Amino acid sequence: MRYSMNVVAKVLRLMPPLTGAFREALVDFTYADYTIPKGWKLYCSTGSTHKDPVLYPNPEKFDASRFEGSGSNPFSYVPFGGGPRMCLGHEFARINILIFLHNMVTRFKWNLAIPDEAIGYNPMLSPQQGLPLRLLPRRL
Numbered sequence: 001m002r003y004s005m006n007v008v009a010k011v012l013r014l015m016p017p018l019t020g021a022f023r024e025a026l027v028d029f030t031y032a033d034y035t036i037p038k039g040w041k042l043y044c045s046t047g048s049t050h051k052d053p054v055l056y057p058n059p060e061k062f063d064a065s066r067f068e069g070s071g072s073n074p075f076s077y078v079p080f081g082g083g084p085r086m087c088l089g090h091e092f093a094r095i096n097i098l099i100f101l102h103n104m105v106t107r108f109k110w111n112l113a114i115p116d117e118a119i120g121y122n123p124m125l126s127p128q129q130g131l132p133l134r135l136l137p138r139r140l
């Protein structure tokens with residue numbers, strides 16, 4: 001299911017459920033000519049990283065093949081954060097999404113009950129009405 005996993009990776013790049021993560025500077029340091037004093041809080045924005053055209057040319061384009069081959073550069077794809085505090089559940093979450101997607105695609109046809117349902121951040125990215133669907137079993 002490599003292609004399905006690439007599709008999941010692409011969705012998490014374009015619409016990361018968490019918008020970012022905070023860190024605290026443990027020492028004074030300089031980055032890109034900015035001096036960050038010890039104790040300052042830093043926010044790493046997932047969306048900005050994932051839509052940086054230097055890292056992902058034509059960043060709004062949904063192209064699952066981007067994740068083929070050696071994949072993204074380190075810390076350029078961070079829906080689950082990165083470093084020692086990276087999401088502990090990331091493999092569990094990815095497998096669950098993949099199993100859900102596989103069953104939805106192979107066993108059902110569906111359509112949206114509310115086609116123009118709004119998506120909001122509260123603070124997680126979520127459909128405002130819970131994304132009701134009409135499911136129809138697929139004949140196998």
Ligand code: HEM
Nearest residue numbers: 017018021079080081082084085086087088089090092093
């Ligand atoms: C699509 C689903 C999920 C997403 C997008 C997600 C994303 C994240 C992100 C961005 C962080 C912060 C990482 C950082 O600060 O660098 C995090 C932390 C964490 N996540 Fe997840 N997560 C997901 C599912 C899960 C699941 C299913 C579990 C547990 C079974 C889990 C457990 C944790 C824990 C324990 C932390 C805190 C890690 C730490 O601070 O050391 N997550 N997650």
